[in-house]
Amino acid sequence: MPLRSLRLRLLASAAAAIFLALGVAGFGLDLLFERHIERREALSMEAKARELLGALRLDAAGRPVVDPLPSDNRFDEPAGGLYWQVSAAGGQAHSPSLWDQSLAAVPGAPRGHWRIRRSPGPFAQGLLVIERMVEPDRSGRAVLVQVATDDSALIDAQREFGREMVGSLVLLWLVLIGAAYGQVVLGLQPLARIRAELDRMRRNPGARLSADHPAEIDPLANAINSLADARAADVDRARRRAADLAHSLKTPLAALAAQSRRAREAGATEAADGLDRAIAAAGAALEAELARSRSAVAREAQASSRANVLDAAEAVAAVIERTEAGERIVFEIDVPEDMDLPLAPSDLAEILGALMENAARFARRRVAVSGTVTDEEIRITVADDGPGIADARAATALVRGGRLDEAGPGHGFGLAIVSDLVSATDGTLTLGTGRLGGLEVCLAWPAPGAS
The missing domain is CATH 3.30.565.10 (Histidine kinase-like ATPase, C-terminal domain)
Incomplete structure (x- = not known):
């Protein structure tokens, strides 16, 4: 069933529109926050990767060698959540934290910058990985360097941010609905004024709506005033015709009354009684019609008379x-x-x-x-x-x-x-x-x- 209240319609549409807008904004903020924390973590891993690159070389067999090992102790703890791995055609080297596992390699790693991606890792961990291809010496042999970290802390931070953001957006939604309510009330005030002026028109048919309404209301006010003018003219014409008819019938009724008296004087009492009843009924109808005319005039004169x-x-x-x-x-x-x-x-x-x-x-x-x-x-x-x-x-x-x-x-x-x-x-x-x-x-x- 459609809402019959214009105020409720406007508030419902405003609430729905604000909710949709805040939902889209919340989704976008969540994505931005995710990218932000990924970039910050990637910058931290790039610093460790530069230390790794400084210690990387290829031996005579083309196997990658890292000496000395990076200084972060988490690289030494098995399943510690921070890992590195270098892969070349002659072999592979990785951090002790990987133990007997290895990081998955995805073709297409860039040479000029670090690529950031998420990947399932060993020990049932989700990983945030940065990787790139480098050439540690002048032999032209490429080595894939990868540094990864457990992304559970990032996911927890993102979830906490999401919860706080949803609470803030709900509060903002309520505040905006309150503002929308004030806007709706303010916007509908001209209609309340129209209602008051229409009530004045009901009590005083000669009154009309004022001309200083907002531009959007002016066509409605002008249409109502035109309708009231047309109705007043129609009523006035009808009242005048009724009054004229009532007055014009008085002379024939007087003639009939004279005929009734003559009939009574001639002894036709029953016929005279019938005529008198008919004349009385017609006279009552005429008096009622004249009373209606007087009532209409009284109503029009009410506002200006005391x-x-x-x-x-x-x-x-x-x-x-x-x-x-x-x-x-x-x-x-x-x-x-x-x-x-x-x-x-x-x-x-x-x-x-x-x-x-x-x-x-x-x-x-x-x-x-x-x-x-x-x-x-x-x-x-x-x-x-x-x-x-x-x-x-x-x-x-x-x-x-x-x-x-x-x-x-x-x-x-x-x-x-x-x-x-x-x-x-x-x-x-x-x-x-x-x-x-x-x-x-x-x-x-x-x-x-x-x-």
């Missing part, structure tokens, strides 16, 4: 108090003076007007409007001391297009229209039984800066 809750509540209460239902009601408004909402004043007035008018219609004596502001939310509550509403009716009222006055003798207003306006501005609406005993409608919006 409405004072106390002013709106007092203005609505002053209007309702002049009505027949409002004359007998006492409005209790407990809202902080500086309590504002990111709404257009007309939208807040429409929301509170519908809630407070309905509360006044069904209240016995009191309607309470309260407001609170916390670090998390801004809350408005409208409660009355009326009969309230059953939970089942509340659920029906919250259905899009539902109206409480159509759900029985409850609170009579298009609650779904108010709910659309509230939800369009990132708010929530809940129904319940309040402290006054009747219906309590709670509206809540996230406080500015709340996550």
Whole structure:
């Protein structure tokens, strides 16, 4: 299953690439170290070989003779790990350390320099051998000179170096992965900024992505902005067409209502009732469509508008108090003076007007409007001391297009229209039984800066 996280993909690819690079580097370092210690050991053996060459001569029979013998005591100890051997056409001479063994000769030894090679040797030892052809006198007879040493110490040194190198490379790998993580986080920061700006666009359809992104992000930001512009234009056209259609249908509905009255006056009560039901259904659909249009406008105006809750509540209460239902009601408004909402004043007035008018219609004596502001939310509550509403009716009222006055003798207003306006501005609406005993409608919006 492919990784869905871009961060994990980048880290996994970086870890694999670093691991491969360090593996190749480790292999190369191991080879370099092996060649280095071989050369150092070969230089040490060349010094002993020069001493051997100074004592080499051929006797009358063409047999090689070394006199005096090299001074290193390891040449005298059988299987001591350091050996020499000279081979000519007339015979062979070797160090006492070889005892009854001999070094293997490989054709093609050079004359002008020492050749270095590894070879299996006597006494089950692996050997590092240097060899060359020399002419000890003017007779032109060639002699193969070989000096060898046990390579076990070299192998042990190489293994120890390998272990330490692997540990160092693993530590370096972890450090580089940490650096790669920092690089990935830094490189992905523009995408986090894009996400934040997209969230702002979600809350405010009029917002757009900023133009100061890195060059690699600019095409994406421009494409998103173009898509948002096109979508906003499409939504605006669709909203205007819907609103125009809704308004254009009001006149035919009014004409049908007049026909219904005439039919009722003529005694065709059953036909008039049917017309009234059809007109009511069409009117509800039109009101719902107009509410959607108002919700879209409210959402677009949210980012640039502020409405004072106390002013709106007092203005609505002053209007309702002049009505027949409002004359007998006492409005209790407990809202902080500086309590504002990111709404257009007309939208807040429409929301509170519908809630407070309905509360006044069904209240016995009191309607309470309260407001609170916390670090998390801004809350408005409208409660009355009326009969309230059953939970089942509340659920029906919250259905899009539902109206409480159509759900029985409850609170009579298009609650779904108010709910659309509230939800369009990132708010929530809940129904319940309040402290006054009747219906309590709670509206809540996230406080500015709340996550």
